[in-house]
Amino acid sequence: MKKKAIWLSVVLMLVGILPSGIVAGELDLLVNELVEKGVISPGRAQEILILSEEEMRTQLAKAEVSTLPKWIQTINLKGDFRLRDQWEQREGGDARNRARYRFRLGGEAEVTTGLNVGFGLASGGSDPRSTNQTFENSFETKTIMLDYAFAKYSAAKWLTLTGGKIGAASVFWTASDYLWDTDITVEGLAAGLKWKNLFLNTGYYFIDEIKDEKDPSMILVQPGILFAKEGSYSATVGATYYQFNQMKDATLDHAKWSNTYYKDASKVKHLSGDYRTVSVGGDLQVYNVLLPAIGLFCEYNRNIAADSLQNGFAVGFFGGYDKIKDKNQWQIKYSYRKLEKDSWLDIFPDSDAYGGMTGIGGSEVVFQYGLMKNVILGIDYYKIENLSGTHVPEEIVQVDFQFKF
Amino acid sequence: MKKTLSTILIVLTIALAGFAGEKVRLAGSTTVLPIAQFTAEEFMNFNPDVTLSIRGGGSGVGIASLSEGTCDIATASRSMKDSEIKNAVSRGIHPTAHVIAMDGISMVIHPSNPIRNLTKDQIRKIYTGKITNWKQIGGADRKIVVLSRDTASGTYEAFSKLALNDEKVRKDALLNASNKAIETAVETTPGAIGYIGFGYITPRIKLITVDGITCSKTTILSKEYPYSRPLFMYTNGKPKGWVKKYIDFVLSKEGQELVETAGYIGLK
Numbered sequence: 001m002k003k004k005a006i007w008l009s010v011v012l013m014l015v016g017i018l019p020s021g022i023v024a025g026e027l028d029l030l031v032n033e034l035v036e037k038g039v040i041s042p043g044r045a046q047e048i049l050i051l052s053e054e055e056m057r058t059q060l061a062k063a064e065v066s067t068l069p070k071w072i073q074t075i076n077l078k079g080d081f082r083l084r085d086q087w088e089q090r091e092g093g094d095a096r097n098r099a100r101y102r103f104r105l106g107g108e109a110e111v112t113t114g115l116n117v118g119f120g121l122a123s124g125g126s127d128p129r130s131t132n133q134t135f136e137n138s139f140e141t142k143t144i145m146l147d148y149a150f151a152k153y154s155a156a157k158w159l160t161l162t163g164g165k166i167g168a169a170s171v172f173w174t175a176s177d178y179l180w181d182t183d184i185t186v187e188g189l190a191a192g193l194k195w196k197n198l199f200l201n202t203g204y205y206f207i208d209e210i211k212d213e214k215d216p217s218m219i220l221v222q223p224g225i226l227f228a229k230e231g232s233y234s235a236t237v238g239a240t241y242y243q244f245n246q247m248k249d250a251t252l253d254h255a256k257w258s259n260t261y262y263k264d265a266s267k268v269k270h271l272s273g274d275y276r277t278v279s280v281g282g283d284l285q286v287y288n289v290l291l292p293a294i295g296l297f298c299e300y301n302r303n304i305a306a307d308s309l310q311n312g313f314a315v316g317f318f319g320g321y322d323k324i325k326d327k328n329q330w331q332i333k334y335s336y337r338k339l340e341k342d343s344w345l346d347i348f349p350d351s352d353a354y355g356g357m358t359g360i361g362g363s364e365v366v367f368q369y370g371l372m373k374n375v376i377l378g379i380d381y382y383k384i385e386n387l388s389g390t391h392v393p394e395e396i397v398q399v400d401f402q403f404k405f
Numbered sequence: 406m407k408k409t410l411s412t413i414l415i416v417l418t419i420a421l422a423g424f425a426g427e428k429v430r431l432a433g434s435t436t437v438l439p440i441a442q443f444t445a446e447e448f449m450n451f452n453p454d455v456t457l458s459i460r461g462g463g464s465g466v467g468i469a470s471l472s473e474g475t476c477d478i479a480t481a482s483r484s485m486k487d488s489e490i491k492n493a494v495s496r497g498i499h500p501t502a503h504v505i506a507m508d509g510i511s512m513v514i515h516p517s518n519p520i521r522n523l524t525k526d527q528i529r530k531i532y533t534g535k536i537t538n539w540k541q542i543g544g545a546d547r548k549i550v551v552l553s554r555d556t557a558s559g560t561y562e563a564f565s566k567l568a569l570n571d572e573k574v575r576k577d578a579l580l581n582a583s584n585k586a587i588e589t590a591v592e593t594t595p596g597a598i599g600y601i602g603f604g605y606i607t608p609r610i611k612l613i614t615v616d617g618i619t620c621s622k623t624t625i626l627s628k629e630y631p632y633s634r635p636l637f638m639y640t641n642g643k644p645k646g647w648v649k650k651y652i653d654f655v656l657s658k659e660g661q662e663l664v665e666t667a668g669y670i671g672l673k
Contacts, residue, residue: 043672054502231576
């Protein structure tokens with residue numbers, strides 16, 4: 001009995017006094033010895049070892065948490081850095097080669113339960129469709145812009161309200177990027193409702209603010225349905241109604257002027273028509289049939305306010321991995337798109353597809369490969385041409401190295 | 406003297422009123438659920454003034470619930486993750502672990518399957534999709550139907566850590582919400598393989614050895630069985646009041662006998 005007490009005292013002394021690294025190893029040996037000598041049961045031995053490890057982890061976490069400022073404890077940061085070499089040429093024109101980078105840093109903090117604030121900083125200029133920055137101008141220092149900033153409130157399990165400058169993909173669904181460049185962050189108020197497989201995204205977004213005039217804006221209503229079985233398939237079908245207000249006669253910043261327009265006496269360009277667009281689309285991913293993932297997507301849109309040149313569509317597929325996160329994972333994707341002149345406002349489409357203009361059609365092929373965890377090699381090829389006038393196809397090849405953190 | 410007696414009576418009445426109808430809320434692991442149910446029932450028999458409410462949902466749900474202050478005891482079939490501990494601490498909750506039992510994640514197959522043993526490497530390859538047919542490991546020419554627990558489950562997390570080196574379970578694995586669901590699916594699917602808590606082994610399914618070691622009380626307690634794991638109850642700091650009385654009961658000789666009745670390995 002006395003011997004048992006001595007052994008137990010030794011264990012307790014080690015747990016209480018020695019540094020944790022020594023305790024872990026010494027404690028294992030001592031506890032095993034105690035079991036072998038019949039002082040304690042194997043179950044009690046496991047209890048002592050597990051609890052000492054748990055206690056150590058808790059103490060370490062407490063120490064780490066208590067040394068960090070409160071704001072760091074409640075904030076999650078993420079970001080990426082991308083190096084790109086871009087070659088492009090329009091038929092009959094000169095080829096252009098640019099070395100570019102993109103840096104993005106975003107964070108989201110919990111203000112209180114259910115209420116979060118997010119922000120994102122990104123390289124590039126004021127172009128809403130690009131965060132790329134070309135290496136140029138004698139090593140000049142580059143700008144960092146506010147990419148997004150929003151407050152999001154989960155009012156109920158089925159209702160999320162968001163206000164601010166928001167990544168478009170986080171407040172409404174799209175099957176492809178032919179209507180919405182993935183860099184666009186919309187500005188306004190959004191409400192997302194979910195019930196079982198059904199979802200309804202709505203929003204009011206400010207496109208411009210013009211003194212003494214009604215402001216161009218967009219109202220979006222998007223009902224949809226999502227079916228998914230983890231590890232087997234995922235399918236989404238959605239319909240979207242875009243009501244663009246005050247578009248006729250508007251002069252929009254960052255317009256490509258590929259929509260129908262007129263010039264006033266001062267030679268300022270104005271949109272000639274209205275835009276009320278209906279879009280329907282769907283995507284389907286099937287997992288572990290021939291490949292880790294196979295996907296199909298299609299989307300169709302029609303500007304019901306226009307009389308002609310009012311349709312657009314995109315179709316495509318991919319094979320490989322759904323997302324590239326690790327070494328040796330890969331994906332190949334093909335898509336074809338067509339956007340007639342007045343089918344969609346030319347301030348929104350993918351900026352790499354003929355400069356983001358409407359009145360275009362063509363293909364894109366993307367190959368991505370995981371070089372190591374969170375490091376991706378991407379090769380993106382576009383061949384797009386204009387649909388009217390003299391056909392001038394444009395080819396773009398982008399070679400990317402993307403580093404995510 | 407009369408005054409002192411009345412004061413004592415008043416204090417006692419208030420104290421008793423405070424205890425009367427008190428509630429202890431447990432939430433978390435479906436693996437620990439049978440232990441919680443058996444012990445709670447017995448505990449309430451002896452202590453009619455307290456009600457123990459037990460909710461499942463998975464270890465992650467229980468731990469989140471403890472961190473949010475919506476339960477008094479989180480039951481878990483895995484350790485808390487560092488991120489969960491930090492989250493709890495930053496909310497003013499100080500998770501304290503209580504090991505209440507040991508368990509072995511048991512590998513089970515359909516009784517008609519001739520396979521008797523799998524190596525850890527073979528199990529990892531089956532669950533990550535590198536082995537897809539039983540004939541690749543000496544069995545019949547039959548597709549392997551991989552059954553796994555869903556991602557909210559502590560058993561899933563523990564299995565991923567112990568058996569898969571934190572690799573992800575293949576995407577076509579059929580995910581089940583409980584040990585019982587896995588047991589039923591294995592029993593009715595000739596090509597199936599699944600993993601369940603030690604307490605859920607029945608004669609209707611076939612237990613196989615891992616690296617030649619049988620999942621048993623002795624091999625689990627000695628940690629010789631490679632998929633041994635502790636089962637936990639977590640409280641906010643050192644337990645007090647009815648929470649302490651209940652935890653003490655679970656760890657008592659009587660409580661540990663109930664742990665064994667539930668099919669798990671007691672510590673005593």
